Amino acid sequence: MPTSFITVQQHILEEQRRFPGSSGEFSSLLSGITMATKMIQDKVRRAGLSDILGEYGETNVQGERQQKLDVFANHALIHFLGLRERVGVLASEENEQPVIVHQGSEDANYAIVFDPLDGSSNIDVNVSVGTTFSILRRPDGVTLHEPDQWVLQPGSKQIAAGYVVYGSSTILVYSVGNGVHGFTLDPSLGAYMLSHPSMKMPKQGPYYSVNEAYRESFPEPYRDYLDRLRSGALGQPYASRYIGSMVADFHRTLLKGGVFLYPPTHENPDGKLRLLYEANPIAFLAEQAGGIAIDGKRRVLDIEPESIHQRTPIIVGSQVELTDFGRLIG
Ligand code: P6P
16 A cells, blocks of 8 residues: 555554553554644644744743744644543643642553754744654653653653654654654645655765854864864865754754764853753664664763753764764763
């Protein structure tokens, strides 16, 4: 059957045999993501036509001025994921503390961590934005009275992760640990249709992606690395591509290969991107697609988180570029 006739629901049903202890759980969890992101994309597509643009007038836990779409996206995800009785804890970029969903329910044994609208500062200028998510199983012996412990787990414990990029089309990319698969939203059907089965990151790519405005504040090995990419030392010339929206920059890297990096800077010495709901999901997908994701020293997925909103440097991309970086850093 052509891939275009396989919906994400059908695909999930086939995949969930591989979802640990699944009994329809994964399809229920992911349907919460698909429902919420269809509503988000509807608002994103019409942002200029309604009063959804602009600032909400409040500041979030990150100290960032909340865009109205941020708030809408956060509410949509909390609502639809909160309807799933197997979900016990939700943690969002927009909320300082985790949200306990099913107080006292013995059936609740999943936590979902998400950034409802990554790159939201780009909304007003019509640049791609995205939603990222990470699904974790409740650690043995942890109760709903310890919600932080549900989410403070290394990325290697993710049982599923993915993102939705709201770009020229709306694409959901996810993995349950059995490869990476992409689904394009068909607006006429209102369904995510399989469009990118078994995605594999090219072993080397034509692009490097970094905010070069901060070059002088990168640690020296990062500056040396960028010089190597530009000098042809990796056997080919590179072009620079930087959207300033992590999901879009990673999506291009996944499809075309190359490297996306957000190094330590003077302003963000621990990097800018958040470990739990930005770096971990894309690191999980990168590795599942044959790529590599490190924080400059170790696998992103091996980092033991200490706080929900902690940041990390990230260098993620193809085998050739990441192996070269590893040799440089030593
Ligand atoms: P800078 C968007 O605000 C974001 O969190 C990521 O989506 C993106 O990769 C990064 O920040 C861009 O940061 O400092 O280059 O503007």
